[in-house]
Amino acid sequence: MNDKDPAGLDRRTLIKSAGVAALGLATTAYAATPRKRFAVVGLGSRARMFTSAITGKFREANELVAVSDNNAGRLALAVKTVSATGASKPKGYQAAEFDRMIRETKPDTVIVTTPDATHDDYIVRALDAGCNVITEKPMTTTAEKAQRILDACKRNDRHVRVTFNYRYSPPRTQIKDMLMNNDIGEVLSVDFNWLLNTVHGADYFRRWHSHKATSGGLMIHKATHHFDLVNWWLGAQPQSVVAVGERQFYTPTMARRMGLKSHHQRCRTCPEKSACNFYFDLAGDPGLKALYLDNEQHDGYFRDQCVWRPEIDIEDTMNVVVRYDTGTTLSYSLNAFNSWEGYHIAFNGTKGRIEHTVVEQAGVAGADETQGKIKDDGVSTRIIPLRGAPREIEPWTGTGGHGGGDDVMLTEIFGDAPADKYKRASDERGGAYSILIGVAANQCFKTGQSVRIDELVTGLTPPERAPMPSRTASLPMPMRVKMP
Ligand SMILES: NC(=O)c1ccc[n+]([C@@H]2O[C@H](COP(=O)([O-])OP(=O)(O)OC[C@H]3O[C@@H](n4cnc5c(N)ncnc54)[C@H](O)[C@@H]3O)[C@@H](O)[C@H]2O)c1
Missing domain, CATH: 3.40.50.720 (NAD(P)-binding Rossmann-like Domain)
Known part of the structure; x- marks a missing residue:
């Protein structure tokens, strides 16, 4: 370098x-x-x-x-x-x-x-x-x-x-390794569902993240990780996007359906705190208290705003379809009010399919706990060849924040890491391709019209990528099975 x-x-x-x-x-x-x-x-x-x-x-x-x-x-x-x-x-x-x-x-x-x-x-x-x-x-x-x-x-x-940091999480790097190794051939389509639960997911609706002007909404703030993973996993650039997005759960109407009389400004002064399942005690965690509650007088920022406020303008229910320059398609959903946190992804390849699920132990940002930790036994990965028996894959593991990704990334940034065959270090080109999918989705939420990525910015060129299986490689016919 x-x-x-x-x-x-x-x-x-x-x-x-x-x-x-x-x-x-x-x-x-x-x-x-x-x-x-x-x-x-x-x-x-x-x-x-x-x-x-x-x-x-x-x-x-x-x-x-x-x-x-x-x-x-x-x-x-x-x-x-x-x-x-x-x-x-x-x-x-x-x-x-x-x-x-x-x-x-x-x-x-x-x-x-x-x-x-x-x-x-x-x-x-x-x-x-x-x-x-x-x-x-x-x-x-x-x-x-x-x-x-x-x-x-x-x-x-x-x-x-x-x-x-998500690229560096060992089980996600392992997926990249499998795709680079041609384990399922060339990926023609991806099905990806990310779930945020009502601890971590709800927390976006309490903070500055609840305003598009500050966070870009979850299509930018959160899905940037997910779109980047797919861009990097595939080694491809997004070309066009269609999407729909709504705020259906974190609304004043839902508060009333849950038995509350109204929405309020913040949890700390809420008259209905004992009745609300989404009450959040900012003073209850010493780390959160020291960082936010004790410093409110300096900027008036409340980190425990009511999740039912009408002025929230980000979506909680989003569906996106992306077409890549390789012809691969992505079907993605993000929901912010689920009972568990994590994701399912499937890569549909010319030689088979990878199915990969991760269950995270989600908490709230800033609390005295590890962020984005993967649950024990929370990873499952399997390869299902076009013909033949599925194989369970032993997941690569790591410890610490964000699926073990934080520590690996920090060593690369501040320490002395060997050359990376997965090319996990991202620059502004990877950063741009990822957020532009979210920008396009946000645009499409309003207009209902498909958006081309190359119409959003000029001078953006593909980042350096690890070599992926070729589109033109020959594909030996898989073994014959008896059709019903
Ligand atoms: N990679 C990850 O997994 C990950 C995880 C959490 C947060 N993040 C990102 O880190 C960034 C910070 O998030 P956070 O959770 O620490 O938020 P935070 O609210 O805890 O901290 C933001 C800090 O910025 C300060 N600030 C606000 N406006 C400012 C301005 N104009 N100039 C200077 N300081 C300003 C605030 O006072 C606050 O101290 C965000 O971009 C977020 O997306 C990434």
């Missing part, structure tokens, strides 16, 4: 050979090397994964030089918490001082973990100031904002890294 790699992953000065490590000299070698300088903007729940990695496991080679937020309380909390590790002493800056922060602290890389619709502004400003950028998903929320990022990347001759 070159000096301008998105994650600042240049290894130019890092002396780390097996021989050095074997002699126990690795620490000395690191200490003699300048640490990579990071700044983080947006100090909520997700930022902690990055700040903990920089000041914890990867502290020898990385340093957090600055942090920024528009909430003075969360900013002070982050400065205090990070400084207490002894690994970094970041300077704190108000969000309005972002450019000054870069000028004064000279980070190599800026990490963007603000709400989705604000990513583009920080990405473009950091790129124009000469920094590498790592951004959380979704890269951004609209086609116009995606265009700004694509143009800034071109102008600065840099790529932005988009942290699609």
Whole structure:
């Protein structure tokens, strides 16, 4: 990777050979090397994964030089918490001082973990100031904002890294491995159903995510992960999208059908809290309290808004059909009010079908618990050949957040990972192709008209992909079976 790699992953000065490590000299070698300088903007729940990695496991080679937020309380909390590790002493800056922060602290890389619709502004400003950028998903929320990022990347001759942690989750990497190995031949269509339960799913309707202007809705905020997985699994680019989406569950009408008199502003002051099955106690988790409740006076943001509010403008019931440039089709659904959380996916290939199910242990973001953990025995994967018996596949496993993906990805970003044959690191092109499916779906929700991806932005080229089975490979006739 070159000096301008998105994650600042240049290894130019890092002396780390097996021989050095074997002699126990690795620490000395690191200490003699300048640490990579990071700044983080947006100090909520997700930022902690990055700040903990920089000041914890990867502290020898990385340093957090600055942090920024528009909430003075969360900013002070982050400065205090990070400084207490002894690994970094970041300077704190108000969000309005972002450019000054870069000028004064000279980070190599800026990490963007603000709400989705604000990513583009920080990405473009950091790129124009000469920094590498790592951004959380979704890269951004609209086609116009995606265009700004694509143009800034071109102008600065840099790529932005988009942290699609789901790609790194071992069972999902295993699916990529099976597809690359030609286990079911070429994939002609995909059936994909993602379910959010009423713990994690409902939580989107309490927070800033409940407004399209901030999150792009679940087609962008959440489905960006899922569309990216399919784009990456297939090694293909989406071409056109049709979709329908509704808000049918988290509505004032549903509140009344559940026996409540009305919707209210927030759970904390709700007069019907004892009657509502969706009551959420923001003070009940020490992590959530410290991050949000104790800092409300700085920005007036309530993290426990009523899920039945009429002003919510995101959908909870969505169906999407995507056509890819390879001819493969995707049929996808997302529902945010289910009894369990996870997904079913099936890849229909020229030699057979992969069926893959994951059950997640969903919680609420920011709480003191692992996010997006896979349930014990929650993965099932099988190959069903066109002819012959199905085979159960032993799933690859991992531990930690987001199906074990977070830890693998962090090692690639901050540590020393070998070259990746699955090409899991995503840049702005993968980020754009993923959100543009959501943008197209949002557009289609309103117009009912199919949307072409290449009409949404200009200058978007396919990202580097791992080689996939060829469309033109010969297919030996499968063994004959007796037809009924
Ligand atoms: N990859 C994943 O699995 C994953 C998981 C969770 C969140 N995320 C992403 O991480 C990002 C942050 O999400 P979160 O859950 O931490 O949200 P959050 O609400 O907990 O934190 C957002 C932080 O940004 C600050 N902020 C708001 N507007 C700002 C602005 N204009 N400038 C500077 N700071 C601002 C807020 O004060 C808050 O501290 C989102 O883009 C989200 O999609 C990704």
